[in-house]
Amino acid sequence: MKTDIVIIGAGPAGIFTALELIRKGSRQKITMIEKGKAIEKRKCPKSTTQKCVSCKPYCHITTGFSGAGAFSDGKLSLSYEVGGDLPSLIGEDIAQRTINYTDRIYLEFGADTHIEGLGNTQEVKEIRKCAIQAGLKLVDCPIRHLGTEKAQEIYYSIEQYLLENGVEILFGCNCKNLVIENQVCKGVHVELDGKDDVIYAQSVIAATGRRGADWLEKLCSEHGIDHYPSTVDIGVRVEVRNEIMEQVNSVLYESKLIGYPLPFKNKVRTFCQNPGGFVSQENYDNDLAVVNGHSYKNLKSGNTNLAILCSHNFSHPFNQPIAYAQKVGELTNMLGAGKILVQRFGDILEGKRTWADELSRSNLRPTLPDAVAGDITSAIPYRTMINIINFIQAVDHVVPGFASIETLLYSPELKFYSNRIKMDKDFNTSVKGLYCLGDSSGWTRGLMMASIMGVLMGRKLAEVELGIKIEEDPDISSEVPVNENNFCF
């Protein structure tokens, strides 16, 4: 089989590559291969079974059209300072302008026009003062909140647009390997309907997301694609009642706090805050159950959840951060008999496990009911655990009640960002014809940043095809105020 451009993975990075190619008038044949299903066929059975049934062959939450974005709560971070290190590769100005441009596309496809996190200057100042006193840095970033249901509608419209404009999307198609000869990528090996096939193309774009990071790392080693290990984040998902987070939820919507707690001074940060949200479980291909959180636009719980993540880097003699985090996850899963573990903060400080009946004595009811009460401290490395405990106690100065006895800590929360692919600002890798985008490239960590990497990729390919330099719209400069801080998803 032959095509012009093959895109592996129909997440935001892959989708926006195809979308921008079409918008810029490309006539090349685009083939997207996606191991999951079309967005309208993605259904997490948990809404009826009430518990995760570990769908096979793939988890619907992370796999299928729109990737991890479909069932995410769809918070588009509108500042170049949030969502990954791509701006350091392409330049901050280009990153912000492309965010503004891409945001408009989301609006065209039906995103809510309201932006969270603007205004409230005096209240933000008060919160920042408390953060400073607690030794934490407060980061504020404007956010367009799509909401889980709305995100699915928007991505459905995009899927239909791509199909109507001639993009071939092969669902249930698993990319097994790349065809690389003499450092030139010529296509991909795929498995479709149980049969192996090869798709040849001039340009191959790997945009396989976080769950494909491991796969891509193996291919890098096999084919000599230049890359280097990056960071992995290990942490917990914290859940408290809305009353505790009321002030920051209403003023900031998402309070991003960063600290370097003693004694280790590792970077610890809050991430993905979901007011009125739900704690959720995701399953990776190797049966690793990890915790996450999301919020719906209309359905609300009485709780707020957010992640607390501790960054880990390795150099010598060990340099495999993904493998390290997986081992931590496996150990935690083992102690939870394959389920997510949950423990009360007070029990952690007392050095005891949490029992199921103790959970029902609290004001706080877990929104992930099939999480198993137990002892997360038996699985989380000492350094990580101390970082998390000290950070939670610091956050308590900004959000009184955050370090309460009943505060719930779910584990494992793992973010695999590792294996950064070496590339230039035009996304050329060490293998000609191969481009790596989005979260699996190690350069992005969020919906918007992955989307803009796709937009820029689509533009580059269109420029080469059409032999012209595509100028940006002159009126898309700073529609959204940018904060002065730095934060990465």
Ligand SMILES: Cc1cc2nc3c(=O)[nH]c(=O)nc-3n(C[C@H](O)[C@H](O)[C@H](O)COP(=O)(O)OP(=O)(O)OC[C@H]3O[C@@H](n4cnc5c(N)ncnc54)[C@H](O)[C@@H]3O)c2cc1C
């Ligand atoms: C529960 C949850 C909530 C989130 N909430 C937010 C949020 O609010 N805001 C935010 O900015 N970010 C959020 N994120 C992160 C965001 O979803 C990702 O950063 C983003 O989706 C990355 O886009 P991507 O295109 O790089 O990869 P992905 O979206 O992961 O897409 C990759 C696609 O590639 C496919 N694939 C992988 N390997 C293969 C293969 N070998 N063959 C064929 N197909 C393959 C996968 O099935 C997947 O569909 C959330 C993530 C999760 C899981």
